[in-house]
Amino acid sequence: MSSQASQALMPEVGDLVVATVTRVEDYGAYVKLDEYSGIEGLVHISEISTTWVRNIREHARQGQKLVLKVLRVSSQRNQIDLSLRRVTGREKSEKMLEWKKERKAEAILKSAADKLKKTEEDAEDIRKILLDKFGGLYSPLEEALDEGPEVLVKGGLSSEWAQAIAEVTKTKIRLERSKVRGTVSVTCHKPGGVEIIKQALMSAKKIRKPRGSEVKIYSIGSPKYRIEVEAPSFEAAEKTLSLAVEEVLGTIKKAGGEGRKLG
Incomplete structure (x- = not known):
């Protein structure tokens, strides 16, 4: 359920909701839906666990936070039936x-x-x-x-x-960052080849990349070099790495050298 959905008067069937147990009876647990201004719902004992429930209080206690799935909603009766057993880990x-x-x-x-x-x-x-x-x-x-x-x-x-x-x-808030790596082989036998290789590798740092992304280059034994990218998300890191590798290989080939991606 999205935060926008939480602004609705009632949740929809199939929604996952966070609720607080307010009362436990032999037949089920009453809860208040935290995201819906404390609207009350019921988890029947048959929806508590996938196994036989001998004592419902071993599965739900007053004040406990639970993630539940909405089974039925009756706005006329202001009644919501919920399930604990149908929520996966x-x-x-x-x-x-x-x-x-x-x-x-x-x-x-x-x-x-x-x-x-x-x-x-x-x-x-x-x-x-x-x-x-x-x-x-x-x-x-x-x-x-x-x-x-x-x-x-x-x-x-x-x-x-x-x-x-x-x-x-x-x-x-501290942003979760993702790190990915790739390896390229770069050679150039022309005069000034060392400088040409250096410029090709440095071109990876000049590509347009998402804000907060960083590209690093390491030598792991000529002619192999590692390109490491750190970015705010895995998708951004993968995309930046792909662009960096393409830039290095394209630059070295234009300068008369050779390059290929190793992994």
Whole structure:
């Protein structure tokens, strides 16, 4: 379920939700949906576990956070039936991580509002803009951390808010970075070949690359060289590495040398 969906009155069938157990009975556990203003739902004992449940309290306890799947929604009766047993381990991990990130983003917005001496209503307006333009709160903060507050301005925020949010984000979020490597063989037997090879390798650092990306070149024994790329995401790192390798091989061949990718 996206953060935009969380703004709806009720979740949809099939959504994954984070909920807090409020009461446990012999027939099931009552929960409040954290992302839906505390709307109440029920996890029937038959939806607690894939195995026989001898004591429901061994699987759910008051105050516990659970990731649940929505089975049925009745807006007329304001009733939501949920399942614990139908949530896979991977779904649970991914949903909890998403939920924690969104909570961190909420805290960052509050800190930015305090920094600017803005009201809760002002912060709520900013929250709505981010949800509308980016589909969530955490992802635009990551983008601002990587590309600067201009990303938020383009999304509809004022420069004042964008700058404050970017400054607070720097102290609260550390970008996860990906690193990839590739190896090339480069030779040139023309006069000045050593310098030609050097220039070809250095051309990899001059390519256009995503902000926050870095290209490094290492010799691992002539004529082999390693190109290492570190970037904000695996996709960006892979793309940058591909462009860097192409640039090196193209440059050396234009200069009369030879080059090929080894891995």
